[in-house]
Amino acid sequence: MALPFFGKKPAPGEKAGDSSRPGKSDKSEMTTSLEFTHIGAGGNRVLATIEVLEVSVDDIAAIEEAAVLYANANDSGAKAVLEEAVAGVSKQSDRLWRMLFDLYRLTGDKSAFDSHGVLFAQLFEKSPPTWDDATPVASTAAVTKDAAPAVNLSGNLSGNARTQFEQLVRIGAKVGKLRIDLSRLRGIDDAGCSLLSDTLEGLKKGKVKVALMGAQTALNLLEPKLKVGEPTDRMYWLAALAMMQQLGDQNRFEDMAVNFAITFEESPPSWDPPEAVLSSEPIEELVLEEAPAAAPRDGFVLEGVVAGAQPEILRKLAVYGSDRNAVEIDASKLKRLEFVSAGSLFNQLAQFQTQGKLTMIHHPNEMVAALMRVMGIDQVAQIEHKKF
Structure with a gap:
């Protein structure tokens, strides 16, 4: 998941989001056409033209927040964020409006679509988009607006995962x-x-409630590196102490802390047990609603709701792209891409990229497209927007 970036970075000394809302007056959005040429195996030349919209920095926070809320099935929260973002008397980002209209379509809210269409016409002096009856996204029973995004780590954890x-x-x-x-x-x-220690510390400073599962598995991987009296592998010790805290075993933690002090001749981290909320608050995962694996001649189809850590549809995508220099993905019928699945999709498309393949994702709805940017998918694939 590379860091997203919808548009221009702030000038030196300027912070994103400094402009107040509403009443933003000096915002602009520029459309650029970029050509990408890829030479695949056998010398085949693939050319794609992509429209890139540069969004003013004031609206990046609203775009990202709405995308994440929608990905986690909090449709009302996403609506509230976008409606607040477009409120006011000035012309807000075109992408905010794209997302809002698509969200109304996806949730079947035609009355709000029509009323904002009138406002759009008055504001921009052009016709609003037309209503097309996109099937509302059905939430599964296991998904609630209070559900926490679930991130499953697998394989070997190294510094390559920093972004x-x-x-x-x-x-x-x-x-x-x-x-x-x-x-x-x-x-x-x-x-x-x-990386793991820094991430947990960053989440703690941000007052993010973290449920860390499988701490014993990680500790089992770390303990063979801990040699009392040998002042090496300090980061393994710190990570092991962090895992011990997550396990809530204070006695073992204190024994390990003493050994750390002996080995490195410095004070160990203090005991700081996980918050009680981690053991009492339910953390729910999204249930996979897998799309059919149809792969028509013009591309691989993603449709419906794709959710879960390793959806089978992505394994089929890997097979589909294995013998192609250019991977075409039709996302026009993809209603929702859940947070964890977006991470899995990023990993697969990153693999295609390292193999020299060009991946094109065609016509995702704007809510899905925004999440793809949040998750860095636009760093490993080109996204072709549908016409507005």
Whole structure:
């Protein structure tokens, strides 16, 4: 998950979001056409033209927040964020309006669509988009607006995942809670230890409620590196102490802390048990509603709701793209892409990129497209927007 970026970065000394809302008066949005050329295996040349919309920095926070809320099935929260963002007398970002109109379509709210269409016409002096009856997204019984995004880590954790973890902190700060499952980890190096410790500290400073699952699995990977009296692998010690705190075993933690002090001749971290909320508050995961694996001649289709850590549809995408230089994905019927699935999609598309493949994602709705940018998918694939 690379860090997103919808548009211009703030000038030196300027902070994103400094302009008040409503009443933003010096905002602009510029449309650029970029051409991407890819030479695949066998010398095949693939050319794609992508429209890029540069969004003023004032609206980035609202775009990202609404995208994450929608991905986690909090439709009303996403609506509130977008409606507040477009309120006022000035011309707000075109992308905010795109997202709001698509959200009304997706949730079947035609009356709000029509009323905001009138406002749009008055504001921009052009016709609003037309209503098309997109099937409302059905929420599964396991999804509630209070559900925490669940992130499952697997494989070997190294420093290469830093950008993904930085984004994790950003998402956690927006939602206020996060579930991280370490039970599938198979290895962790010193850079991975540092990354994990820094991430947990960043979430703690941001007052994000974290449920860390599988701490014992991670501790089992770390303990063989802990050699009392040998002042090496300090990051393994710190990560192990953090896991011990998550397990809530103060006696073992204090024994390990004493050994740390002996080994490194410095004070160990103090005992700071996890908040009680982690053991009492239910953390719910989204249920997979898998789309059919149809892959017509003009591209691989993602449709419906894609949710869960490793949806089968992404395995089928991997098979579909295995013998192609250019991977075409039709996302025009994709209603919702859940947070964890977006991370899995990023990983698959990043693999395509390292293999020299060009991936094109065609016509996702604007709520899904915004999440793709939040999760960095636009860094490993080109996104073609539908016409507004």
